[in-house]
Amino acid sequence: MFGKLDKPRPPTAPGRLSHIVRLAVIATTVAMGGVAIAVVATPSSAAACNGYVGLTFDDGPTGSTSALLSVLRNNGVRATMFNVGQNVQNNRSAAQAQVSAGMWIGNHSWNHAHMTSMSQSQMQSDLSQTNSAIQSATGVRPQLFRPPYGETNSTLQSVASSLGLRQVIWDVDSQDWNGASVSQIVSNASRLQAGQVILMHDGIQNTRDAIPQIMANLTSRNLCPGMISPSTGRAVAPDGSTPPTTPPSGNPTTPPPGGGCSTSVTPGTVWGDRYNTTVTVSGANSWTVVVAVTAPQSITTTWSGNASLSNNNTVLTMRSNGSGNAFGFTTMMNGNSGARPQVRSCTAG
């Protein structure tokens, strides 16, 4: 199984591997410093996303795709799934479920071969067969391609490009394919910076278990999960806009899957130990909004919606209940008086 996962290519790219290791040491030190600052100094306002990161899950769909989607949904996360064509053909409903859950779908080859040893025509048929399987199962034509094992060359890139696929490797390797523990995966993900992309995999329990902590860390740094731009390969807002806080512009006739509404956050009364927040939804009368606060803060009371709380009451999933398009909640500071909630997603319907 692990033989099919993406590993960096030690035989062909020793320089790259040592570069990754060296970066990891530096970045971990910086990240640990960053976490300490976030808890002690507390940012004054954290309601907006100051940047986006691309969470990616390769090699699916698998027998545990539904478990992965459930964790992602519970944490208000939209991610990019780099699917293997053969797996899509064998599990079309799981691929459909990915799209229904608001995920973006990329091409990860037909059967995870080492593509750099293929001829140009073999590359061409491999990628187009995969595109067809994905499009047939989900109705969505992939715009992103991740070569298996991250192995690529100029021929493969030009074949991908001729099929309308943007090649996306990764900035951060979670090492989940390499047996990393939950805390190691969380620590690796804490190196993510705005615009960057992290490699993870469908089908690994530790990866699923790490997601709540990965999201808590991103939230504490005002980073939000976004989509990977097919034009730049960088992480951008889920609606595709590049400036993080700019509302959708232009004339999107079909809202992105899982989107279709937007929110504005209004700060409410602040007491010594807690504060209120109001979230107003526009663009839909029936909606689901996921909001997160930064631990140790926790949400205690909610109103004007059907609420469910998870992850030690740091994540609130609120569904419209007919009492209007604004809902509110009270957050206990628990020692962090500076952080403010972050809306992770708004889903119409």
Ligand SMILES: [Zn+2]
């Ligand atoms: Zn892979």
